[in-house]
Amino acid sequence: MSEITNNRQQRIDIMKSLIRQLHSGVAEERVQAQLETMLDEADYSDVFQMEVQLIKEGIPAESIQRLCDTHTRVLKKHLDLQETPETTPGHPVHTFVNENKELVKTTNQVRVLIKKVEELPDERDATSEMREIQQLLNNLMDVDKHYRRKEYLLFPYFEKNDLPGPPMVMWGKHDEARKLLKQTIEGLQQMESIKASEARTYNQSTVNGAIEAIDDMVYKEEKILFPTALNVLSEQDWYDIYLQSDEYGYCLYAPQFEWAPEGVERMETKKAATMGDRIQMPTGNLSLEELIGVFRTMPFDLTFVDKEDTVRYFTPGKERIFDRSRAILGRKVQYCHPPKSVHIVNQILKDFKADKQERARFWINMGGRLIYICYYAVRDQEGSYMGTLEVTQDLTEIRQLEGEQRLLEYDGEVKG
Numbered sequence: 001m002s003e004i005t006n007n008r009q010q011r012i013d014i015m016k017s018l019i020r021q022l023h024s025g026v027a028e029e030r031v032q033a034q035l036e037t038m039l040d041e042a043d044y045s046d047v048f049q050m051e052v053q054l055i056k057e058g059i060p061a062e063s064i065q066r067l068c069d070t071h072t073r074v075l076k077k078h079l080d081l082q083e084t085p086e087t088t089p090g091h092p093v094h095t096f097v098n099e100n101k102e103l104v105k106t107t108n109q110v111r112v113l114i115k116k117v118e119e120l121p122d123e124r125d126a127t128s129e130m131r132e133i134q135q136l137l138n139n140l141m142d143v144d145k146h147y148r149r150k151e152y153l154l155f156p157y158f159e160k161n162d163l164p165g166p167p168m169v170m171w172g173k174h175d176e177a178r179k180l181l182k183q184t185i186e187g188l189q190q191m192e193s194i195k196a197s198e199a200r201t202y203n204q205s206t207v208n209g210a211i212e213a214i215d216d217m218v219y220k221e222e223k224i225l226f227p228t229a230l231n232v233l234s235e236q237d238w239y240d241i242y243l244q245s246d247e248y249g250y251c252l253y254a255p256q257f258e259w260a261p262e263g264v265e266r267m268e269t270k271k272a273a274t275m276g277d278r279i280q281m282p283t284g285n286l287s288l289e290e291l292i293g294v295f296r297t298m299p300f301d302l303t304f305v306d307k308e309d310t311v312r313y314f315t316p317g318k319e320r321i322f323d324r325s326r327a328i329l330g331r332k333v334q335y336c337h338p339p340k341s342v343h344i345v346n347q348i349l350k351d352f353k354a355d356k357q358e359r360a361r362f363w364i365n366m367g368g369r370l371i372y373i374c375y376y377a378v379r380d381q382e383g384s385y386m387g388t389l390e391v392t393q394d395l396t397e398i399r400q401l402e403g404e405q406r407l408l409e410y411d412g413e414v415k416g
Contacts, residue, residue, distance in 0.1 A: 090259025102252035107211040120196035134188040146251035177213035235261035300393035352377035
């Protein structure tokens with residue numbers, strides 16, 4: 001037996017044979033002991049290769065997906081020995097792992113509430129506890145961003161390396177978790193009130209299934225997927241994933257680190273890269289059309305002057321406070337102000353460029369309206385001066401607000 005287990009492919013072949021027995025309906029207990037014996041000298045990559053080869057040999061990915069939980073459970077004793085991979089802050093795996101920590105923290109909070117409901121008398125109203133559970137499950141919906149980064153950024157590299165099978169299986173498990181979570185939340189949204197006895201039944205049959213699906217995926221990622229991925233992908237592959245990750249967003253954790261592996265040319269375009277027809281920025285992405293629409297809708301006017309004192313942009317608002325025409329674009333900002341105020345403009349620009357000030361504020365009364373004008377120094381991440389942003393806002397209505405308005409009440413007439 002030792003000669004066989006020392007040969008990796010023979011070991012995988014025997015494991016495949018045992019998994020095929022599970023596939024044909026043999027009880028887990030009969031297979032488990034043999035699998036554990038085989039795994040004494042195996043590692044996570046053997047498990048991964050086993051799935052790859054089974055799919056290539058004709059077992060449908062859907063069947064592997066159905067067996068996934070079973071053979072993971074059978075292999076758990078061995079997989080528990082695998083360490084969660086450690087990587088540099090900012091590395092995509094570091095981000096995935098920290099998201100997993102937040103996911104597990106949240107599922108554990110759900111379990112605490114479930115236990116609280118279990119301890120309530122049968123007739124006690126458990127609505128507030130179930131609402132807390134719903135809020136936590138709402139937070140867990142963020143897992144979709146975690147899964148989509150895997151599906152659209154990580155899995156394609158497995159396909160390029162002729163390893164498409166396990167990611168296909170995992171994608172199916174993602175869909176199961178999404179469906180369970182969505183159905184659970186929808187069920188909770190329909191509950192006006194619920195007794196503790198009813199809540200316990202709902203938790204056992206529905207809530208537990210959703211959070212267990214998420215926890216199981218965390219386990220499979222950290223024990224099998226990520227260690228395998230770190231062996232399969234190059235540093236350039238990981239950097240490409242890093243550069244595109246902002247487009248999909250993050251799950252309960254936002255990475256605070258910039259990252260580039262040694263030997264790979266750093267792309268500053270991560271801060272504002274073009275992803276197809278969308279402009280990728282550090283906090284999200286917009287198409288050019290959406291960007292124009294956002295600037296046109298802002299309830300204040302913006303004008304940007306570059307570091308050479310040249311007017312480069314102004315927002316096309318519907319009701320601008322100060323008129324602007326395209327004729328000012330490319331002009332020196334000093335020529336856009338009355339001669340009597342040019343010295344103030346120059347003083348502001350001088351102080352901004354010298355890093356002496358960050359903001360200059362003015363407010364004036366104009367035709368019965370209170371107009372607030374603020375100039376901001378625009379700087380890059382290193383603090384170097386890039387230009388000046390002028391923000392102008394009509395504060396008249398805002399200044400008159402009193403009390404609170406918590407109910408929906410539109411300002412204008414209903415259209416149509």
